[in-house]
Amino acid sequence: MTTRQKLVCSYPAVIFLCLLVFPGSANSQKKEKAVSEGGKKAVMIIAQNGFRDEELKEPREILTQKGIKVTIASSSLNTAKGMLGARAKPEIILSELKVEDYDAVIFVGGIGAKQYWDDPAAHRIAREALKKKKVLGAICIAPVILANAGILSGKKATVWESEAKRLKEKGATYTSKPVEVDGKIVTGSGPQAAKQFGQAIAKLLTEGKE
Numbered sequence: 001m002t003t004r005q006k007l008v009c010s011y012p013a014v015i016f017l018c019l020l021v022f023p024g025s026a027n028s029q030k031k032e033k034a035v036s037e038g039g040k041k042a043v044m045i046i047a048q049n050g051f052r053d054e055e056l057k058e059p060r061e062i063l064t065q066k067g068i069k070v071t072i073a074s075s076s077l078n079t080a081k082g083m084l085g086a087r088a089k090p091e092i093i094l095s096e097l098k099v100e101d102y103d104a105v106i107f108v109g110g111i112g113a114k115q116y117w118d119d120p121a122a123h124r125i126a127r128e129a130l131k132k133k134k135v136l137g138a139i140c141i142a143p144v145i146l147a148n149a150g151i152l153s154g155k156k157a158t159v160w161e162s163e164a165k166r167l168k169e170k171g172a173t174y175t176s177k178p179v180e181v182d183g184k185i186v187t188g189s190g191p192q193a194a195k196q197f198g199q200a201i202a203k204l205l206t207e208g209k210e
Contacts, residue, residue, distance in 0.1 A: 039067075040066075040067070040068040040069070040103045040104070040205050040206075041068065041069045041070075041071065041101065041102045041103055041104075042063055042068050042069070042070050042071070042102055042103060042104035042105075042106060042135075042201070042205070043070075043071045043072075043073050043092070043097060043101075043102045043104070043105055043106065044056060044059070044060060044070060044071070044072055044073070044106045044108055045072075045073045045074065045094060045097075045105070045106065045107050045108060045116070045122070045125070046072060046073070046074050046080050046088060046090070046108045046110075046112075047074065047075075047080065047108075047110060047111075047112025047113050047114075047115050047116070048074055048075055048076050048078065048080050048081070048112065048115070049080070049081050049112050050081070050082070050083050050110050050111040050112025050113075051080060051081075051082050051083065051086075051088070051108050051109070051110040051112050051113065052082065052083055052084075052108065052109050052110030052111075052139075052140055052190075052191050052194075053082040053083060053084040053085070053086040053110075053191075054084075054191040054194040055108045055109050055110065055139050055140055055188070055190075055191055055194045055197070056072075056082065056086065056088060056108050057086065057194075058194040058195045058197075058198055059106065059137075059139075059194060059195075059197055059198030059201060060198075061198070062195065062198035062199055062201075062202050063104075063198060063201065063202055063205075066202045066205070066206055068103075068104075068202065068205060068206075071091050071092060071102070072088055072089070072090050072091050072092075073090055073091070073092045073093070073094050073097050074090035074093070074094060075093065075094050075095075075115065075119075076090065076093065077089075077090050077091075077092075077093060078090075082110065083110050083111060083112075094119075094121050094122065094125070095121045097121075097125055099125055099128040099129050099132055099134060100132060102134065103134060103135060103205055104134060104135035104136070104137065104201055104204075104205055105125060105126070105129040105134055105135070105136050105137070106136075106137040106138070106139075106201065107122070107126075107137065107138040107139070107142035107143075107145050107146070108139065108140075108142060109138070109139045109140020109141050109142040109160065109188075109190065109191075110140060110141075111141070113140065113141050113142045113144075113145070114141065116142070116145045117144050117145055117148055118148060119145075122145050122149070123145070123148065123149035123150075126145060126146050126149040126151055127149055127150070127151060130151050130184075130185070133184060134184065135184045135186065135201055135204045135205055136151075136184060136185050136186070137185075137186040137187070137188070137197065137200075137201050138186075138187050138188070139187065139188030139189075139190070139193070139194065139197050140159075140160045140188065140189070140190045140191065141159065141160045141162075141163050143157055143158070143159040143163070143167060143172075143187045144159065144163050144166050144167065146185070146187070147166055147167045147169075147170035147172055148166075148170065150170070151185075152167060152170055152171065152172035152185070153170060153171030153172065154171060154172075154173075155172055155173065155182045155183075155185055156172070156173045156175050156180050156182040157172045157173065157174065157175065157180050157182065157185070157187040158174065158175050158176060158177050158178070158179065158180040158187045158188065158189045159174070159187060159189060160189060160190050161176070161189070164176070176189070177189070178192065178193035178196055178197075179193050179196045179197050179200050181200055181204070184204060186200045186201050186204065
């Protein structure tokens with residue numbers, strides 16, 4: 001066998017060995033390629049303490065699988081804590097978030113989301129997202145943020161059942177559905193609807209619906 005033949009024959013073996021030594025590299029490259037090809041970006045806003053774990057994890061996984069780059073924002077860059085023990089490191093402070101940088105703005109629920117109910121920065125972001133025709137999502141008790149920002153009046157929406165009255169008082173039509181979609185506004189009722197909530201947002205982003 002010539003030297004050239006030895007090199008050709010050994011090439012598949014090298015690839016095989018690389019996959020054995022670095023088993024995650026191929027999957028990582030596929031994920032990076034998916035994100036770069038998707039081109040869409042979403043920001044998920046969580047409370048510093050008491051965000052709902054599933055409502056961050058499940059929609060984020062669904063969006064990432066669709067090639068959508070997800071950024072996490074909060075009121076601080078300190079590691080945020082979930083109600084069930086999850087930890088998440090915010091990448092951007094809420095006050096510095098620029099809505100035009102994203103295709104979707106998503107408010108994650110959990111008891112900690114109350115910190116944004118009357119937060120001026122959160123209200124500004126919600127209003128700008130609506131004005132700029134971005135996909136705007138909120139789940140669990142987070143739809144109260146949208147209601148208090150004055151953007152659910154005349155809109156169909158859902159929320160964690162205990163807060164339904166707050167939405168109605170702000171003019172929203174409460175549907176009690178697990179997930180409600182009204183134009184580009186997506187609301188979810190709680191952690192049990194986290195997957196469906198993520199899928200609804202992904203569908204709007206990937207199909208480009210108005």
